[in-house]
Amino acid sequence: MNSTDESNKKITIGYTTGVFDMFHIGHLNILERAKEQCDYLIVGVSTDELVSREKNKIPVIPYEERVRIVEAIRYVDKVVPQHDKNKFGAWEKYKFDKMFVGSDWQGTAAWQEYEKQFAEVSVEIIYLPHTDGISSTVLYKKINTLWKDE
Numbered sequence: 001m002n003s004t005d006e007s008n009k010k011i012t013i014g015y016t017t018g019v020f021d022m023f024h025i026g027h028l029n030i031l032e033r034a035k036e037q038c039d040y041l042i043v044g045v046s047t048d049e050l051v052s053r054e055k056n057k058i059p060v061i062p063y064e065e066r067v068r069i070v071e072a073i074r075y076v077d078k079v080v081p082q083h084d085k086n087k088f089g090a091w092e093k094y095k096f097d098k099m100f101v102g103s104d105w106q107g108t109a110a111w112q113e114y115e116k117q118f119a120e121v122s123v124e125i126i127y128l129p130h131t132d133g134i135s136s137t138v139l140y141k142k143i144n145t146l147w148k149d150e
Contacts (some may be wrong), residue, residue, distance in 0.1 A: 014038030015096035017082045019046045020066045021059040022139045026131035028073070033128045034100040035075035042094050043070055044082035054085065088117050096123065103127040 020027050033124050035041045046054075048063045061067065063081075071079045080094070087099060105111045106127040115125055120121060 011039040012037075012098060013094070013096040014041045014098045014100055015044065015090060015094055016041070016100040017044035017046065017087075017090075019051055019055075019059060020070050021051075021052070021061050023061075023066075023069050024139060029131045030077045030100065030128055031070075031073055034098075034126075037126060038098055040077045041075060042078045042080060042082050042096060043076050044090060045070055046082045050083060050085070062140070087114055091123060092119065093139065098126055100125045100126050100128055102130050104130050 008037075014034050014037060016030065016031070018027065031041070031043065038064055045063065045067050048059055050069070051057065051059050061069070067079050067081075080090075091099070099114070101111065111125070118125055
């Protein structure tokens with residue numbers, strides 16, 4: 001998909017990424033908020049190998065199933081694999097206009113560098129608010145507590 005369709009009307013392409021393990025309301029909120037700000041939303045789903053390498057854990061839900069779940073969300077137009085954390089490399093491939101990321105990354109060294117890189121190609125980085133009280137880590141802890149209590 002290009003940034004312009006057949007009628008030459010400019011469409012805004014958005015991009016975000018995530019593991020999306022144990023899909024929860026925080027995931028849905030990010031996708032919904034991103035789609036509100038673009039016409040076409042591409043979502044990179046982290047591969048099991050990337051999660052293992054970067055987070056030193058294996059997702060509860062396998063990659064293929066996480067892709068199917070994310071594809072089924074009405075806010076998502078296209079799902080692609082995220083094999084690495086090179087966001088600029090993703091832009092070179094998908095040519096998105098906006099990059100959506102959780103607000104918990106704002107101000108970090110990595111994202112300050114991305115802001116500089118993306119400014120050179122007129123890509124807007126939008127930090128979306130984190131949904132308080134929920135994360136895959138919180139769910140893991142709750143499940144572990146329930147198992148211990150049995």
